[in-house]
Amino acid sequence: MAVDSSIGTPEQLRDPNYTPALHKAVPLGIQHVLAMFVSNVTPAIIVAGAAGFGFGSEAGAQGFPDMKYMIQMSMLFAGIATLFQTIGFGPVGARLPIVQGTSFAFIPIMIPLVAGKGVEALPMLFTGVFVGGLFHATLGTVIGKIRFALPPLVTGLVVTMIGLALVKVGIQYAAGGVPAMNTPEYGSLLNWSAALVVIFVTLGLKFFARGLLSVSAVAVGIVAGYLFALATGMVTFGGIETSWDRAAVLEVPLPFKYGFDFSLAAVVGFCLMAFVSAVETVGDVSGITKGGAGREATDKEIAGATYADGLGTAIAGAFGALPNTSFSQNVGLIAMTGVMSRHVVTIGAIFLILCGLVPKVGAVISTIPIEVLGGGVIVMFGMVVAAGISMLSDVNWNRRNMVIFAIALSVGLGLQLEPKAVQYLPESVQILMTSGLLPAALIAIVLNLILPEELASEATEEVSGGLSGHGLGSLGRD
Known part of the structure; x- marks a missing residue:
């Protein structure tokens, strides 16, 4: 508007x-x-x-x-x-x-x-x-x-980690729930059709409409997906x-x-x-x-x-x-x-x-229907990842910051993908570690506080394969 x-x-x-x-x-x-x-x-x-x-x-x-x-x-x-x-x-x-x-x-x-x-x-x-x-x-x-x-x-x-942790949920919902439900329709074309209706309507309104329709694109997309699901007997x-x-x-x-x-x-x-x-x-x-x-x-x-x-x-x-x-x-x-x-x-x-x-x-x-909701959350969770990347575009990608990011992301995402890696820890600690988010955040905060700034002025080639950072906004600016 x-x-x-x-x-x-x-x-x-x-x-x-x-x-x-x-x-x-x-x-x-x-x-x-x-x-x-x-x-x-x-x-x-x-x-x-x-x-x-x-x-x-x-x-x-x-x-x-x-x-x-x-x-x-x-x-x-x-x-x-x-x-x-x-x-x-x-x-x-x-x-x-x-x-x-x-x-x-x-x-x-x-x-x-x-x-x-x-x-x-x-x-x-x-x-x-x-x-x-x-x-x-x-x-x-x-x-x-x-x-x-x-x-x-x-x-x-x-x-970014929040979004990465959630994108799997969006795909599962769009396919028909979670695999553990063992439903024969999981991943069917009908399920994906409902999700895709939501995605396409949302994108169309977001980029080609104005005012209220553009602002509420996801909500209108959900309504369109719901009507499709109603017409096809999915509701x-x-x-x-x-x-x-x-x-x-x-x-x-x-x-x-x-x-x-x-x-x-x-x-x-x-x-x-x-x-x-x-x-x-x-x-x-x-x-x-x-x-x-x-x-x-x-x-x-x-x-x-x-x-x-x-x-x-x-x-x-x-x-x-x-x-x-x-x-x-x-x-x-x-x-x-x-x-x-x-x-x-x-x-x-x-x-x-x-x-x-x-x-x-x-x-x-x-x-x-969960498939309709899946189409909406695919858009929303993808935007969470995009928002994180946008924030990271303000980082000066020197060697120090690249090392912090690499270690935090590797440990956090790795524990999230392979929760059994910490199966012998107490149950409370397991829950916190396998979230992926908390260990990644903790590692990043601690390393950012203790690693010397001198690393910031050193070359980055040995950790980036020659793809060194190019100053502020190197990931997302012209």
């Missing part, structure tokens, strides 16, 4: 406290929801599938209410966490148009924690989310002081009718519905990933103030955003939702529309909360 001068004057559009006329503010707020909606509910579906009560699993019928509940909570607490950012209270909240949503970054940590354990894994999972969120909130007091330990080399590596409503009939008009969530189960691996994993999520939020806050107001973010705004990030995650975990973080696609939307109003995003947050309180919304989302 191009900048519309009728929304307000240039000065008003750059003011977070400005409220456009309601008939313009409501569509702008819903536009923010459409830009993040699919990405927000996807992690809950992926985690449910990994645990064994998602699409097509034997426990699917019994676990459907739990997956539906997780989808509901994803919407509800994304909205609540967004209100923490836009309205705020005390030191909590940046008072900026920051949209919060369920984080993809934690999925590589969550999958090993819940893999094959069914609903029984949820108390441990949500306890980890709760404690990790509290730890995340404390980072607001020191976030400005620890940014030095997380340069683009580290953050770019971590984001099943088993268990949905009963759940729909029994669902209340509104459902208020219960704190610690699944109980409280402390797991060292879960708590450590979520706390370590909190550093990555906090830095991601810092980047998003800076992107919003630069793109929407043409200024740098203040220390107060960055600290407030981090407090809200962590508190939103902790409360989400207490009620059965996954970790929250700021959503980068909405940062781009603010730069595109030129509307900096936090009250516009508040309207979108209220819409999310209303959806999260209506169980029937979660029931409808749960009918989306």
Whole structure:
């Protein structure tokens, strides 16, 4: 959507406290929801599938209410966490148009924690989310002081690793689930056709449409894929009718519905990933103030955003939702529309909360065939990898940085591909190591802090086969 001068004057559009006329503010707020909606509910579906009560699993019928509940909570607490950012209270909240949503970054940590354990894994999972969120909130007091330990080399590596850990999930979903389901249709042309409809519609809208259609390309692609699946008989409503009939008009969530189960691996994993999520939020806050107001973010705004990030995650975990973080696609939307109003995003947050309180919304989302979802996540997870590579383009690829990247990537990706390599370690340590993400991040952070800068001025040929770095942006700039 191009900048519309009728929304307000240039000065008003750059003011977070400005409220456009309601008939313009409501569509702008819903536009923010459409830009993040699919990405927000996807992690809950992926985690449910990994645990064994998602699409097509034997426990699917019994676990459907739990997956539906997780989808509901994803919407509800994304909205609540967004209100923490836009309205705020005390030191909590940046008072900026920051949209919060369920984080993809934690999925590589969550999958090993819940893999094959069914609903029984949820108390441990949500306890980890709760404690990790509290730890995340404390980072607001020191976030400005620890940014030095997380340069683009580290953050770019971590984001790239997140995407690489997830691309396999996208392919499996597009093919029809996971191979362990042993379904004869796995990898069939029909399954792939549904996924490809989503991909092609998404790409077409992203590059050839404008305004709302371009911004919500993935969501519209999912709808197109759903209609294709409906026409070809791929949509099943088993268990949905009963759940729909029994669902209340509104459902208020219960704190610690699944109980409280402390797991060292879960708590450590979520706390370590909190550093990555906090830095991601810092980047998003800076992107919003630069793109929407043409200024740098203040220390107060960055600290407030981090407090809200962590508190939103902790409360989400207490009620059965996954970790929250700021959503980068909405940062781009603010730069595109030129509307900096936090009250516009508040309207979108209220819409999310209303959806999260209506169980029937979660029931409808749960009918989306996994193949259709696969087409969407292939695009989304590929964009995560691309975002990581874009961050790495800001790295000066000298020998020192190449060695750090090479070792961290090799160990992290290697352990992820071959988890039995650490089978004799304690179970909690195994879970953390085989995520791939945490060992890679830890190695990169430590090596970046201890390796001498003198290596930066030395030649790179002996480690790169002659393909030496060419300064800043050598991977992605003209």
